[in-house]
Amino acid sequence: MSNIDQAKAATGVPNIGDDLISPDELRKLAEEHEMALLQEALEREKKHMKEQDTVREAFMNQHIRPDAKERFTRAVRDAASRGVKEIQVARFPSSYCTDGGRAINNFEPDWPDSLTGYAREAYEVFDKTLRAKGYKLRAQILDYPGGMPGDVGLYLRW
Numbered sequence: 001m002s003n004i005d006q007a008k009a010a011t012g013v014p015n016i017g018d019d020l021i022s023p024d025e026l027r028k029l030a031e032e033h034e035m036a037l038l039q040e041a042l043e044r045e046k047k048h049m050k051e052q053d054t055v056r057e058a059f060m061n062q063h064i065r066p067d068a069k070e071r072f073t074r075a076v077r078d079a080a081s082r083g084v085k086e087i088q089v090a091r092f093p094s095s096y097c098t099d100g101g102r103a104i105n106n107f108e109p110d111w112p113d114s115l116t117g118y119a120r121e122a123y124e125v126f127d128k129t130l131r132a133k134g135y136k137l138r139a140q141i142l143d144y145p146g147g148m149p150g151d152v153g154l155y156l157r158w
Contacts, residue, residue, distance in 0.1 A: 060096075060116065061117070076156070085157060086158070087156055088153050089122060089155065089156050090154040091152070091154075092119055094141060096117060097114040097116065097119075097152065098113075098114045102114070105141045111139055123137065126156070136157040137157075138154075138155050138157065140152070
């Protein structure tokens with residue numbers, strides 16, 4: 001035993017060895033853990049964005065169903081029998097509008113021009129067939145996540 005080891009042994013300080021993990025190795029482990037967490041977050045965000053793209057694509061390519069007249073009649077009849085004078089006919093993110101929902105949010109009279117996809121087609125059906133029968137259509141921003149326009153609701157009134 002060396003003199004240093006004998007001195008340590010005499011003072012009661014245990015020798016835990018030179019093979020301890022170094023602070024640099026600990027920092028590296030922590031950084032690897034942080035990188036793994038960031039990678040997981042990026043993968044989740046990428047998956048979420050892909051799902052959102054799929055939903056948007058479906059919205060843009062959705063069409064009025066062949067049984068729309070029957071469904072419409074049943075929905076408005078049921079609502080009227082409950083004393084309700086309007087129904088929500090569509091809900092979609094304001095980002096689907098050409099202006100991000102600005103015209104709807106500002107109650108501009110040309111707000112229908114900002115509609116796209118299924119909402120645009122629904123508006124055209126309203127304009128061609130329902131307006132003349134006395135129905136009215138209004139659009140409203142339904143929520144404001146982060147202070148910005150969120151979802152749009154289209155409401156049919158009678």
